[in-house]
Structure formats: C-alpha cells, structure tokens
Amino acid sequence: MPRPRSLTQDQLAATALAVIDRDGLAALTMRTVAKELDMSPMGLYRYVTDRDELEGLVAERVLDTVDATPPSAATPWRERIEIMVGRLRDGMAAHPGAVSLTVAHRHRSLGGLRWSETVLGILAEAGIDGGRRVVALRALHGYVTGAIQLEHxxxxxxxxxxxxxxxxxxxxxxxxxxxxxxxxxxxxxxxxGGLRLILRGLDD
Structure with a gap:
C-alpha cells in the first residue's frame, strides 16, 4: 500500500523556492529538494511527475504573490500599466534566481495569467489592439525580466x-x-525611465 500523501504542493513549492533563493537555480534538483524535506528522491515523485512540474509550482508560487487587481480606472492608462509592471517587478525581484522559471511557465501560472489579463484589459481600453497589443504585452514581460536580471x-x-x-x-x-x-x-x-520610453512608443 502506498503511503498517504502528507506534503502539499504549496509546501513543496516553498521548499524548492528556498533552495533557489539560497543556492541559485542550478542547485534545484529533485534530490536536493527531497533532502530538504528529509525524504527520498523517489518519494518526491508521489507529488510531482518530474522537475518541469516542480519548476511550474515554483513559478506559480512567485507569480501568485503579484497583485492583479486592476488599478483605478480614473488613473491614466500609462500610469495603470506602470503600477501593474511595478507589481510584477516587485514579485519577481524578491526571487531573482527564479526569474527564468516565471518566464518559462507564465502561460501555465494562474498568477501570471491574471496579471496578463489585467494588463491586456488596460491596453484594450487605451485602444491598443491586434498585433500591437501582442507586441506590447511581450515587450513588457521582456523588459521586466531583463531589468531584474541586470539589477541583480x-x-x-x-x-x-x-x-x-x-x-x-x-x-x-x-x-x-x-x-x-x-x-x-x-x-x-x-x-x-525605461518603462516610460516603451509606453510612449505604443502611440507610434
């Protein structure tokens, strides 16, 4: 009979993220996380199928901290975008070693999807649609990622x-x-300053 599950995915993600924060992304392995949890590496596979799923849990834990609540509609759209991008920066910068994971798994993270949905809504209200909206969202994601990596x-x-x-x-x-x-x-x-240059370019 298999042992009952006693570890939640949130606990697993927290442990994996702690490894990354302390030792960097290269240190994240199934064996390392299992050791932190005082269990065998094979035991970890009762909770995740592979490292990719583990990385996805880490990305979700980081992105779920980002406030996706739409800023006041009375605020000009560029300022609302600044607020949203600032929130994403703060959430990701708290765990710089996990930045690449948040990029790789953002389309599967509910936290990341909520942030993107809010930003796309603001862009739509500003009349930015079609391909321009696609480019704008990707540019904002790319800018935040690059800026955090440079800062750290x-x-x-x-x-x-x-x-x-x-x-x-x-x-x-x-x-x-x-x-x-x-x-x-x-x-x-x-x-x-760099973000405002990007936002001004959306009027072209």
Missing part, C-alpha cells in the same frame, strides 16, 4: 561600470561618458 548582477555603478569609465575616450567616448553618469541613477529611475 550588481549596482549600476559597480565594478564593471567603473572599468568602462576608464576606457580610452578616443576609442569609446560614449561608453566612457555614459558609465561616468551611471552612478547618479537609482534603480527605480532606471527601471521606470
């Missing part, structure tokens, strides 16, 4: 940027000048 590589004015600032001005004048200016830009200024 280190400070904008970190060691890499400092090295660029010392490049020969005659060969890389624009890189050197931009790197010197980078230290005065906060992560929020960089993130929302």
């Amino acid at each position: 590589l280190g400070p904008l004015a970190g060691e890499g940027t400092a090295t660029i600032a010392t490049l020969p001005k005659d060969r890389f004048p624009h890189l050197a000048e931009t790197a010197r200016s980078a230290g005065g830009i906060s992560p929020d200024e960089e993130f929302f």
Whole structure:
C-alpha cells in the first residue's frame, strides 16, 4: 500500500523556492529538494511527475504573490500599466534566481495569467489592439525580466561600470561618458525611465 500523501504542493513549492533563493537555480534538483524535506528522491515523485512540474509550482508560487487587481480606472492608462509592471517587478525581484522559471511557465501560472489579463484589459481600453497589443504585452514581460536580471548582477555603478569609465575616450567616448553618469541613477529611475520610453512608443 502506498503511503498517504502528507506534503502539499504549496509546501513543496516553498521548499524548492528556498533552495533557489539560497543556492541559485542550478542547485534545484529533485534530490536536493527531497533532502530538504528529509525524504527520498523517489518519494518526491508521489507529488510531482518530474522537475518541469516542480519548476511550474515554483513559478506559480512567485507569480501568485503579484497583485492583479486592476488599478483605478480614473488613473491614466500609462500610469495603470506602470503600477501593474511595478507589481510584477516587485514579485519577481524578491526571487531573482527564479526569474527564468516565471518566464518559462507564465502561460501555465494562474498568477501570471491574471496579471496578463489585467494588463491586456488596460491596453484594450487605451485602444491598443491586434498585433500591437501582442507586441506590447511581450515587450513588457521582456523588459521586466531583463531589468531584474541586470539589477541583480550588481549596482549600476559597480565594478564593471567603473572599468568602462576608464576606457580610452578616443576609442569609446560614449561608453566612457555614459558609465561616468551611471552612478547618479537609482534603480527605480532606471527601471521606470525605461518603462516610460516603451509606453510612449505604443502611440507610434
């Protein structure tokens, strides 16, 4: 007789996410998660069929924290999009090691689908439809993902940027000048500044 299930999928996802937060995505294996739960790797297969399903549970746990409630309709549509994108950024940035999982599984995550549905509704109200709406949603997803990964590589004015600032001005004048200016830009200024450039482009 099989042993009764005593582990919920939420507990399993929380344990897997804790492994990623502590040791990075490369450390996520069925064996590692099983060890954290003090069980055998084969025992873990009573709860998930494979690592892909485990990763999906992790993505759902992260994206389910993102508030998908539509902002007030009295707020201009660009500001509503900023609010929604800011929420997604906060939810994903809390677990940077799991960002790639949230991208890979976003179409199967109810949390991710709820966020997308709200954003698409705002875009529709703004008159952005058809292919433009598709491009807009994908651009927003891509922007958030890339921005989070860049933010967590280190400070904008970190060691890499400092090295660029010392490049020969005659060969890389624009890189050197931009790197010197980078230290005065906060992560929020960089993130929302880039986002506003994207949103303004939707009027083209």
